[in-house]
Amino acid sequence: MDTGKFKKLNAYHVVFLTQNTMVGISLFSLPNDMSQAGYNLWLVPILLGVLANLTLIPIIYLCKQYPTDSLFKMNEKLLGHIIGKVLNFFLLLYALVALTSVSQRYLRVVQTVTLPEYTMTWIGIVFFIVLICIVNGGIKSIARFCMFAFFFTAWLIYYLKWAYQSGNWIHAIPTFEVSVSAWLQALHSGASAMFGFGLILFYYPYIMNQKKAFLHASIGIWLAVLFYVAVSLASVVYFSPWQLDNLLFPVLNLFQAVQLAFIERIETFGTAIWVFLALSTASAYLWVAKKGMDALFSKHKNRTWHLYGCAVIGLFLFLGPISFHLQTLIYDQWAVFYGYGIHLLPILLLIVQFFKRNKEKGVSV
Numbered sequence: 001m002d003t004g005k006f007k008k009l010n011a012y013h014v015v016f017l018t019q020n021t022m023v024g025i026s027l028f029s030l031p032n033d034m035s036q037a038g039y040n041l042w043l044v045p046i047l048l049g050v051l052a053n054l055t056l057i058p059i060i061y062l063c064k065q066y067p068t069d070s071l072f073k074m075n076e077k078l079l080g081h082i083i084g085k086v087l088n089f090f091l092l093l094y095a096l097v098a099l100t101s102v103s104q105r106y107l108r109v110v111q112t113v114t115l116p117e118y119t120m121t122w123i124g125i126v127f128f129i130v131l132i133c134i135v136n137g138g139i140k141s142i143a144r145f146c147m148f149a150f151f152f153t154a155w156l157i158y159y160l161k162w163a164y165q166s167g168n169w170i171h172a173i174p175t176f177e178v179s180v181s182a183w184l185q186a187l188h189s190g191a192s193a194m195f196g197f198g199l200i201l202f203y204y205p206y207i208m209n210q211k212k213a214f215l216h217a218s219i220g221i222w223l224a225v226l227f228y229v230a231v232s233l234a235s236v237v238y239f240s241p242w243q244l245d246n247l248l249f250p251v252l253n254l255f256q257a258v259q260l261a262f263i264e265r266i267e268t269f270g271t272a273i274w275v276f277l278a279l280s281t282a283s284a285y286l287w288v289a290k291k292g293m294d295a296l297f298s299k300h301k302n303r304t305w306h307l308y309g310c311a312v313i314g315l316f317l318f319l320g321p322i323s324f325h326l327q328t329l330i331y332d333q334w335a336v337f338y339g340y341g342i343h344l345l346p347i348l349l350l351i352v353q354f355f356k357r358n359k360e361k362g363v364s365v
Helices: 011-023 034-064 071-079 080-111 120-135 140-168 182-192 197-206 210-238 241-246 252-256 266-273 276-296 304-318 322-363
Strands: none
Touching: 011 140, 011 197, 011 210, 011 276, 034 120, 034 182, 034 197, 034 210, 034 241, 034 322, 071 080, 071 197, 071 276, 071 322, 080 120, 080 266, 080 276, 080 304, 080 322, 120 140, 120 276, 120 304, 140 197, 140 210, 140 252, 140 266, 140 276, 182 322, 197 210, 197 322, 210 252, 241 252, 252 266, 266 276, 266 304
């Protein structure tokens, strides 16, 4: 685990941490999530990418004001000990909810497509054991795993060729026939696919070249957007409007268009390979949750048992006696607003910092 503030993340670590924490499991259902925009949906990831890059500006600016502190310490410095602790508690909750959401969504797809004869209990336990092994090595271990996951899965985009070849490219011409409210709904529904780049608020102190952190994180954002646009465009040219509205996991259906002599069901193979993306995203949130426990219960000192505690809580939230309706409410609806909060929080903290500095200058005069 990370035992100090020494810098250990290179430029490529930041790029792939940003990209992999965004993609995760969201790409499975992204075209369906943005279907309110109709055949224009392939433009939505580009708009989301622009918004994400703009949101990254205050995030990096805040980090530069406190280059050796994570968001947990910034909260306590700017908002005071009590309010900072309360806010850190909610950040811990967000990390646990995001961890459980990613794990649940992926493992339910695995159970449906790949391992229908197995219960979720043992699949979930094995998944979380692997997560603990990744996170136990610290943030650099997670960054290295993100790099491995990217190169091990990125080539799957080649299989979109079949959808491009057999699709109707007339569908890809933007018509902008949907209302403004439909565009806003598509942006809101697709926003969860962009969450993840804001985790730089927590691992910024470990970055070696902090002056170029904005550039490297931006590359990661647009690398993720590139994959989003490729999958969305394939869905637009290949599916009908009804299919975009009703197919929950369009990527799996795109895989079904693939015709290979040596593989019968490419979607099963693709789902199995996708575990590396799910693990890379979930491990980043587990690391943040562990750091949140350190901030709340050990005054930011490293405690390895906090990692196990967070993993057990995440596993309980996943396998525990929580109704399906409540799970949908927490992991699908509330989690989006949690994500808005954590990515807009730096703006609030910068405002607080501005007034505190002005007040200090007034006192000194």
